Amino acid sequence: DAGVTQTPRHEVAEKGQTIILKCEPVSGHNDLFWYRQTKIQGLELLSYFRSKSLMEDGGAFKDRFKAEMLNSSFSTLKIQPTEPKDSAVYLCASSPGTGMEVFFGKGTRLTVV
Amino acid sequence: GDSVTQTEGLVTLTEGLPVMLNCTYQSTYSPFLFWYVQHLNEAPKLLLKSFxxxxxxxxxxxxxxxxxxxxxxxxxxxxxxxxxxxxxYCALSDGTGGYKVVFGSGTRLLVSP
Structure with missing residues (x-):
């Protein structure tokens, strides 16, 4: 079975650029999450979809971060404009539903210079 | 809102000694609790889930x-x-309060010979 697929694995952007990260969840999963991972903050929730509907957009991340789920098998995370403080690993994850295991992709390492 | 607290950022110990990593949580309802483990250059994956x-x-x-x-x-x-x-990482999933999965800040465990 295919797991969660994220592309690209690495991204380097200049400050002010727009970048789009992509994610394909596990087929049949209802829940999709976007997290930002840093050494200091750990895993921070950016967005959460249930059956393609946006349930949470991450509060503090709303202004420059926008996640979309165009269909049940594809999601994007747009960061516009990027800032150096956005440098981190961005993880996409999916789950069959509440209380069930979350499966993570390998992540996209973003570096903003 | 829901939250998870992991008080230790780093735990170092010698092989053979017992391990205890702390996790406390706040939730209005009765959540599921999880432990996820992430090895170097890998995605987080499920270790344990509460029954x-x-x-x-x-x-x-x-x-x-x-x-x-x-x-x-x-x-x-x-x-x-x-x-x-x-x-x-310790995490919780609250099936009645919002469905999202919230993670703690993580504890790095280093075991030496």
Whole structure:
């Protein structure tokens, strides 16, 4: 079975650029999450979809971060404009539903210079 | 809102000694609790999940007990192995309060010979 697929694995952007990260969840999963991972903050929730509907957009991340789920098998995370403080690993994850295991992709390492 | 607290950022110990990683949580409802483990250059993956019937989950020698009275789900192992060195995240999923999965800041475990 295919797991969660994220592309690209690495991204380097200049400050002010727009970048789009992509994610394909596990087929049949209802829940999709976007997290930002840093050494200091750990895993921070950016967005959460249930059956393609946006349930949470991450509060503090709303202004420059926008996640979309165009269909049940594809999601994007747009960061516009990027800032150096956005440098981190961005993880996409999916789950069959509440209380069930979350499966993570390998992540996209973003570096903003 | 829901939150998970892991008080130790780094735990270092010698192979063979017992492991205990702390996790406390806040939730309005009765959530599921999880431990995820992330080895170097890998995605986080599920280690343990709490049971609704209060059984103690165990996996790879690790176990955790959900104590609702103290809102805790500490991770324990009787004897650490070198291969246990990794980043450990405690997480909760609240099925009635919003469905999202919230992670703690993570605890890095380093086991030395």
């Amino acid at each position: 609704t019937d209060n059984k103690r989950p165990e996996h790879q020698g690790f176990h955790a007990t959900l104590h609702k009275s103290s809102s805790s789900f500490h991770l324990q192992k009787s004897s650490a192995q070198l291969s246990d060195s990794a980043l450990y």
